[in-house]
Amino acid sequence: xxxxxxxxxxxxxxxxxxxxxxxxxxxxxxxxxxxxxxxxxxxxxxxxxxxxxxxxxxxxxxxxxxxxxxxxxxxxxxxxxxxxxxxxxxxxxxxxxxxxxxxxxxxxxxxxxx
Amino acid sequence: xxxxxxxxxxxxxxxxxxxxxxxxxxxxxxxxxxxxxxxxxxxxxxxxxxxxxxxxxxxxxxxxxxxxxxxxxxxxxxxxxxxxxxxxxxxxxxxxxxxxxxxxxxxxxxxxxxxxxxxxxxxxxxxxxxxxxxxxxxxxxxxxxxxxxxxxxxxxxxxxxxxxxxxxxxxxxxxxxxxxxxxxxxxxxxxxxxxxxxxxxxxxxxxxxxxxxxxxxxxxxxxxxxxxxxxxxxxxxxxxxxxxxxxxxxxxxxxxxxxxxxxxxxxxxxxxxxxxxxxxxxxxxxxxxxxxxxxxxxxxxxxxxxxxxxxxxxxxxxxxxxxxxxxxxxxxxxxxxxxxxxxxxxxxxxxxxxxxxxxxxxxxxxxxxxxxxxxxxxxxxxxxxxxxxxxxxxxxxxxxxxxxxxxxxxxxxxxxxxxxxxxxxxxxxxxxxxxxxxxxxxxxxxx
Numbered sequence: 010x011x012x013x014x015x016x017x018x019x020x021x022x023x024x025x026x027x028x029x030x031x032x033x034x035x036x037x038x039x040x041x042x043x044x045x046x047x048x049x050x051x052x053x054x055x056x057x058x059x060x061x062x063x064x065x066x067x068x069x070x071x072x073x074x075x076x077x078x079x080x081x082x083x084x085x086x087x088x089x090x091x092x093x094x095x096x097x098x099x100x101x102x103x104x105x106x107x108x109x110x111x112x113x114x115x116x117x118x119x120x121x122x123x
Numbered sequence: 124x125x126x127x128x129x130x131x132x133x134x135x136x137x138x139x140x141x142x143x144x145x146x147x148x149x150x151x152x153x154x155x156x157x158x159x160x161x162x163x164x165x166x167x168x169x170x171x172x173x174x175x176x177x178x179x180x181x182x183x184x185x186x187x188x189x190x191x192x193x194x195x196x197x198x199x200x201x202x203x204x205x206x207x208x209x210x211x212x213x214x215x216x217x218x219x220x221x222x223x224x225x226x227x228x229x230x231x232x233x234x235x236x237x238x239x240x241x242x243x244x245x246x247x248x249x250x251x252x253x254x255x256x257x258x259x260x261x262x263x264x265x266x267x268x269x270x271x272x273x274x275x276x277x278x279x280x281x282x283x284x285x286x287x288x289x290x291x292x293x294x295x296x297x298x299x300x301x302x303x304x305x306x307x308x309x310x311x312x313x314x315x316x317x318x319x320x321x322x323x324x325x326x327x328x329x330x331x332x333x334x335x336x337x338x339x340x341x342x343x344x345x346x347x348x349x350x351x352x353x354x355x356x357x358x359x360x361x362x363x364x365x366x367x368x369x370x371x372x373x374x375x376x377x378x379x380x381x382x383x384x385x386x387x388x389x390x391x392x393x394x395x396x397x398x399x400x401x402x403x404x405x406x407x408x409x410x411x412x413x414x415x416x417x418x419x420x421x422x423x424x425x426x427x428x429x430x431x432x433x434x435x436x437x438x439x440x441x442x443x444x445x446x447x448x449x450x451x452x453x454x455x456x457x458x459x460x461x462x463x464x465x466x467x468x469x470x471x472x473x474x475x476x477x478x479x480x481x482x483x484x485x486x487x488x489x490x491x492x493x494x495x496x497x498x499x500x501x502x503x504x505x506x507x508x509x510x511x512x513x514x515x516x517x518x519x520x521x522x523x524x525x526x527x528x529x530x531x532x533x534x535x536x537x538x539x540x541x542x543x544x545x546x547x548x549x550x551x552x553x554x555x556x557x558x559x560x561x562x563x564x565x566x567x568x569x570x
Contacts, residue, residue: 066463070459070463073455073456073459074223074456077223077456080455081220081454081455081456084453084455085219085220085452085453085454086451087449087450087451088449090448090451091444091445091448091449091453093455094273094444094448094453094455094458095273095276095441095444095448097455097459098274098276098455098458098459098462099277099280101459101462101463102274102277102278102462102466103277105462105463105466106278106466109466109467109470110470112467113467113470113471113474118471118474118551119474
């Protein structure tokens with residue numbers, strides 16, 4: 010699973026979200042220093058990651074919408090049932106976040122390399 | 124030090140289980156009933172209601188100005204009662220969970236994308252955009268706040284964990300700030316409740332708006348000034364003078380923060396956390412005070428402060444989501460749909476920052492803050508009139524101010540989105556041209 014790119018982008022995103030643009034910038038720009046440097050044109054695009062996480066993400070969302078009746082009943086019962094929405098949000102954020110990161114890379118929208 | 128942390132947690136546990144919600148409004152409403160209307164009788168102006176929590180069947184009376192058409196049958200609703208008017212008189216009814224039409228799904232994805240874009244680019248914006256936008260789609264306020272909060276904390280958790288691994292997040296500072304901020308939230312809520320009981324809704328709205336406008340204008344203007352200094356090539360990365368002076372105060376207990384490389388009195392750290400929480404309970408954006416507080420008062424670097432803020436955001440967000448979730452107010456469909464848009468938006472926004480100069484980010488940030496302050500400020504005359512502190516507004520004036528308030532918010536969003544998109548496209552085109560020139564030069568020198 011190509012989680013490295015996702016980890017890096019999520020971290021940089023949260024850096025930027027917290028106002029640390031400099032950190033986000035350098036983090037996104039310095040991926041090449043830890044991995045073997047490849048010429049930009051030959052950089053492998055995470056197509057497989059995009060497809061796998063995209064399919065997973067889509068099936069989760071379709072599952073949610075198709076089963077929204079009973080899901081909403083169970084998830085809004087309150088009390089100990091609270092852990093359902095909280096856990097679900099975490100699972101979706103990992104899987105959909107990985108997809109979002111990969112699709113941006115495949116589309117060629119990447120951080121500027123300094 | 125451990126004793127201090129235990130003491131803080133102890134205080135937190137002793138505080139009665141008042142609603143704690145981290146950054147977002149004034150906690151789950153307690154004087155509201157959830158349930159389903161099964162029948163309505165127009166001539167007698169009564170409706171039969173089954174309380175979802177107790178399963179009791181109640182006969183409620185329609186409040187002033189309500190009609191039988193305002194009662195939605197066979198759907199989960201939230202009912203607030205008008206206690207001043209008498210027993211069992213309905214003040215307001217709202218459908219808890221909307222039907223998800225294709226239009227609403229698309230709107231939520233778009234709202235999430237814009238909210239995420241702003242968050243990724245300028246570091247905040249979700250709270251301004253997501254909650255009001257969801258409310259304008261017809262989502263009740265409490266559900267909008269709860270669902271928004273539930274989408275934020277998993278993102279903060281991932282970030283906090285990563286930054287801890289990079290050795291940038293100061294867990295001790297984060298814990299102390301989070302615990303004191305949660306206590307601050309309690310204080311903030313008590314102030315809110317006092318104002319609400321003394322001056323009613325209009326007083327509460329006026330208080331929130333005035334604090335909001337003041338904070339946004341002050342911070343916005345400061346950020347403009349900072350951006351101006353940066354664009355002139357200035358900027359001072361050293362520990363701010365105020366923090367240096369405060370570090371010299373040797374008032375026990377002294378706390379050492381190893382990651383932040385700071386040794387400072389608890390009497391300095393704790394008020395920063397309290398203020399963060401109080402502000403979070405008032406205007407739903409505690410980070411405004413938390414990050415600058417950690418930088419300018421505690422003396423942490425911007426990198427450590429922003430990393431530590433993620434720990435605070437995670438703890439407060441998880442705590443808040445738990446509280447709201449316990450009341451069954453999180454609409455997971457809303458949470459996940461805005462999450463879908465915002466995960467893309469936040470990464471696009473963060474990428475965008477790599478194509479622009481620092482002062483551009485700060486200019487966008489300051490502009491959004493000032494425009495949002497105008498949007499909120501336009502509501503103040505109305506609240507003043509509600510309180511009888513000024514004459515009634517002319518209908519024309521009232522609708523003009525409403526228009527200014529609404530369109531200022533739209534302008535802020537549009538402005539930020541256009542600037543970010545334009546800066547990114549220009550930056551990418553320039554970067555590609557630069558690369559082409561470099562590869563041509565390399566080709567020439569090899570050939």
